[in-house]
Amino acid sequence: LDENTAQGNFLRDLFSMRPGSPKWEYQRDRFVEGWKKRHEVSTESRRARIAEPSPGFVNEADTDWTRADQREAMATAIRNGIPSPLPRLPDLETMLTTASSVQAEWERRGISGRAAILNRAAEVMSHQRFETIACLQAEGKKAVMEADGEVSEAIDFARYYARTAGVPAGVEAEAHGIVAVISPWNFPYAIPAGGVLAALMAGNCVVLKPARATARIAWLLARQLWEAGVPREVLHFFPCDGETGRTLLTDPRIASVILTGGYETARKFQSWRPSLPLFAETSGKNALVVTAQADRELAIKDLVRSAFGHSGQKCSAASLTILEAEIYDDSIFRRQLRDAAASLHSGSAHDLGSVVTPLVATPGPDLLRALTTLDEGEEWLLPPRPIDGDPRAWTPGIKLGVKPGSWFHHTECFGPVLGIMRANSLAEATRWQNATGFGLTAGLHTLDPGEIDWWRDRVEAGNLYINRPITGAIVQRQPFGGWKKSCIGPGAKAGGPNYVLSFSRLRDLDTRREDDYNEAWKMHFAIEHDPSEMRCESNVFRYRPSRGVILRLDAHDERSIHLARRAAETSGVPLILSIGDEESETDFLGRLPELARSAEFLRTVTTPCDKTLMAAHELGLNWINAPLLACGRIELTRWMREQSISETRHRYGQIPDGSLSPR
Numbered sequence: 296l297d298e299n300t301a302q303g304n305f306l307r308d309l310f311s312m313r314p315g316s317p318k319w320e321y322q323r324d325r326f327v328e329g330w331k332k333r334h335e336v337s338t339e340s341r342r343a344r345i346a347e348p349s350p351g352f353v354n355e356a357d358t359d360w361t362r363a364d365q366r367e368a369m370a371t372a373i374r375n376g377i378p379s380p381l382p383r384l385p386d387l388e389t390m391l392t393t394a395s396s397v398q399a400e401w402e403r404r405g406i407s408g409r410a411a412i413l414n415r416a417a418e419v420m421s422h423q424r425f426e427t428i429a430c431l432q433a434e435g436k437k438a439v440m441e442a443d444g445e446v447s448e449a450i451d452f453a454r455y456y457a458r459t460a461g462v463p464a465g466v467e468a469e470a471h472g473i474v475a476v477i478s479p480w481n482f483p484y485a486i487p488a489g490g491v492l493a494a495l496m497a498g499n500c501v502v503l504k505p506a507r508a509t510a511r512i513a514w515l516l517a518r519q520l521w522e523a524g525v526p527r528e529v530l531h532f533f534p535c536d537g538e539t540g541r542t543l544l545t546d547p548r549i550a551s552v553i554l555t556g557g558y559e560t561a562r563k564f565q566s567w568r569p570s571l572p573l574f575a576e577t578s579g580k581n582a583l584v585v586t587a588q589a590d591r592e593l594a595i596k597d598l599v600r601s602a603f604g605h606s607g608q609k610c611s612a613a614s615l616t617i618l619e620a621e622i623y624d625d626s627i628f629r630r631q632l633r634d635a636a637a638s639l640h641s642g643s644a645h646d647l648g649s650v651v652t653p654l655v656a657t658p659g660p661d662l663l664r665a666l667t668t669l670d671e672g673e674e675w676l677l678p679p680r681p682i683d684g685d686p687r688a689w690t691p692g693i694k695l696g697v698k699p700g701s702w703f704h705h706t707e708c709f710g711p712v713l714g715i716m717r718a719n720s721l722a723e724a725t726r727w728q729n730a731t732g733f734g735l736t737a738g739l740h741t742l743d744p745g746e747i748d749w750w751r752d753r754v755e756a757g758n759l760y761i762n763r764p765i766t767g768a769i770v771q772r773q774p775f776g777g778w779k780k781s782c783i784g785p786g787a788k789a790g791g792p793n794y795v796l797s798f799s800r801l802r803d804l805d806t807r808r809e810d811d812y813n814e815a816w817k818m819h820f821a822i823e824h825d826p827s828e829m830r831c832e833s834n835v836f837r838y839r840p841s842r843g844v845i846l847r848l849d850a851h852d853e854r855s856i857h858l859a860r861r862a863a864e865t866s867g868v869p870l871i872l873s874i875g876d877e878e879s880e881t882d883f884l885g886r887l888p889e890l891a892r893s894a895e896f897l898r899t900v901t902t903p904c905d906k907t908l909m910a911a912h913e914l915g916l917n918w919i920n921a922p923l924l925a926c927g928r929i930e931l932t933r934w935m936r937e938q939s940i941s942e943t944r945h946r947y948g949q950i951p952d953g954s955l956s957p958r
Contacts, residue, residue: 305322351458352771354771354827355421355451369425372425373432378430379515379518381510384533387546390531391473397529410460411524412495416525420453428446431512434509436687445482451769452789453492465926471572472550473499474553476502478503481609482555501531503532545567552573555610558578561575561783565912569912572918574798575783576775576782579612581613581737581738582613583738584725584728584739587622590740594622598613599632599635599639603651606653607713608654608655611768613766617718618724629676636693653688664702665710672698673714674696676693689711692711694715698716721746721750734755734780735777736760737754737755737756737759738761739762740761755779757777757939761941784797784917785919802924812931823835831950832942833941834939839936840934843895844869847873849876851877856872858930884906887914894916899919
């Protein structure tokens with residue numbers, strides 16, 4: 296409708312023009328001009344490409360499938376693609392001894408030396424794009440389009456982290472040591488690449504332990520990074536299972552762990568070794584809200600993509616949609632939603648027409664229940680069905696009548712099934728959206744600016760998406776990471792400006808310096824950032840105050856207490872202070888459950904005993920063990936939560952008047 300009524304469109308003039316009228320003459324002249332120029336229209340791709348590497352960060356473009364040479368290169372890679380067999384598992388003791396012996400030398404290469412290698416890694420990954428896509432298709436069961444975006448993301452991580460490892464003036468950085476990267480099977484290339492590259496850029500040695508189901512993809516990544524110049528003694532590939540994995544993570548030479556996986560997995564790691572610094576992006580139960588003011592057809596398009604891309608096997612996927620009553624009760628909306636999902640081609644990843652490809656693993660109990668069982672009040676809008684007797688291959692499923700507080704409302708299922716809830720208002724929908732305990736991604740479809748402003752200030756998630764799909768985060772544009780049970784650790788977002796420094800120990804060079812919190816707050820934390828500056832899409836990165844910080848000190852430390860009070864005053868975050876000289880560990884643990892009700896972080900400057908850490912983990916507190924710094928650009932990140940907000944600012948390619956102005 297917007298396009299057809301745009302200035303200059305034929306349909307805009309059709310019903311009022313007459314032969315000889317000004318509109319008739321205008322449209323006639325346009326037609327004649329177009330006819331004369333018909334042979335001048337280029338058949339070449341119109342997508343712009345960067346001819347030379349840019350000194351600043353520029354996102355890698357996905358493959359241009361309009362080009363015949365790109366399609367042929369992809370077909371050749373698929374025909375020739377045989378994933379390499381895995382190597383023998385290295386001896387754990389030898390591997391860790393080797394990594395320990397070379398870590399300091401790797402760190403001494405400096406930021407520029409490591410950045411040069413990361414930039415070369417980006418070039419290697421780009422050159423081998425089609426081989427990687429073929430491997431993702433074969434072992435990761437990814438549709439080619441999904442795999443293509445994953446390769447671009449990995450390349451972006453390399454270039455972005457090479458440019459965002461700088462340390463603020465007056466601060467000294469020291470690498471953790473050896474970092475273990477525990478990567479998942481659903482994004483088996485980009486996610487391990489992001490963790491490995493960030494840890495390497497900070498000066499650490501890395502042990503990459505991939506999910507066994509997709510280990511050959513991680514093996515390809517490791518070989519690409521070695522080819523780019525990462526020493527084999529610095530990056531180790533260790534595809535172990537079970538008890539060996541536990542032995543790895545409980546070894547004191549492992550200084551920290553980057554995990555992408557389930558919340559239960561993160562909690563298990565903490566039970567093995569409570570004092571292990573854990574940087575985990577965990578589960579999500581994500582919902583997309585659609586109000587009566589939405590563009591309904593666009594909402595359906597984005598909802599289907601968010602729910603069923605990669606068969607729903609994304610931690611960011613829309614497992615729920617919460618429809619305002621007018622939308623829920625609209626039979627046309629339901630029919631269109633059902634038809635859109637049913638029209639998705641389900642089949643083998645080797646079928647290039649497949650959108651919904653097989654699951655990587657046979658459904659577990661939760662997903663199987665979601666695919667086969669209806670709870671009280673629920674009914675199928677689109678019943679899922681297995682394909683050709685393959686327990687991993689399913690068509691999309693959509694269930695109506697999901698009730699607030701029900702099993703499906705709160706359970707992450709990780710597969711191609713979408714639940715629909717009926718809300719009486721945006722306020723009610725947002726309460727249900729926030730009620731799951733997770734806070735990874737959240738979406739809203741509405742054309743009402745007032746509803747957008749109201750929602751973005753109240754929804755509790757790390758990545759917000761407005762009038763667009765809620766999956767497909769892109770480095771720098773939408774740094775990725777959640778809140779609440781979707782994040783364990785300090786909370787710096789992958790693909791964001793603070794991520795690389797998360798894997799360094801930071802300290803003030805001059806412990807007597809005055810803090811610069813007010814200036815850091817004014818220049819960085821109090822404002823919204825959009826470094827991508829796209830005309831058609833707003834991508835805001837901002838900070839929100841955490842619920843509170845509990846500072847537990849062994850003894851009275853005047854400087855730490857002063858800096859903590861200054862940081863709390865500047866950020867507006869409540870501070871709870873406990874000093875070991877004045878409050879015993881037993882007394883502190885006795886009141887910790889009450890303190891945790893109004894706090895998000897447990898802050899220490901020395902490592903507490905395991906008993907204290909286990910109690911904090913059980914209460915859902917995120918532990919940060921680091922000295923308080925006078926550098927506000929670093930210190931205040933430990934009092935805040937990061938949030939990304941991506942909003943489509945165009946209507947079918949047209950940018951409405953006023954849409955570029957800040958909200």
